[in-house]
Amino acid sequence: MNKNDSRSVLAEALKLALAGDHDPARLGNAIANPQRLTAIEKSAWVQLHNWSADANLRAQYPQIADFSRRRITDLLVQLED
Numbered sequence: 001m002n003k004n005d006s007r008s009v010l011a012e013a014l015k016l017a018l019a020g021d022h023d024p025a026r027l028g029n030a031i032a033n034p035q036r037l038t039a040i041e042k043s044a045w046v047q048l049h050n051w052s053a054d055a056n057l058r059a060q061y062p063q064i065a066d067f068s069r070r071r072i073t074d075l076l077v078q079l080e081d
Contacts, residue, residue: 006031010044011079014072017051024052044075 009030016022027048031037034045051068058065 006037006041007079010037010041010048011076013048014044014076014079017048017072018069018076022048022051024049040075040078044079047071047075 009027013022013027013030027045031045034042037045047068051072054064054068058068
């Protein structure tokens with residue numbers, strides 16, 4: 001798979017988010033035009049933005065953290081198919 005395609009970029013960003021190393025700026029630099037993403041790629045892109053915004057909620061509410069991790073994991077599986 002081409003390292004520069006949006007699917008690979010998003011899959012790598014999801015892996016980094018799960019590992020605790022998500023940088024929204026890095027994602028923004030890699031994907032200049034999110035309107036061109038497929039439906040699953042857009043879902044991943046939105047979830048990654050939510051991941052950054054929801055850090056305090058995840059820390060405060062374990063059920064939100066679990067849901068977010070499951071959602072990211074599900075999206076990663078779909079992107080890697």
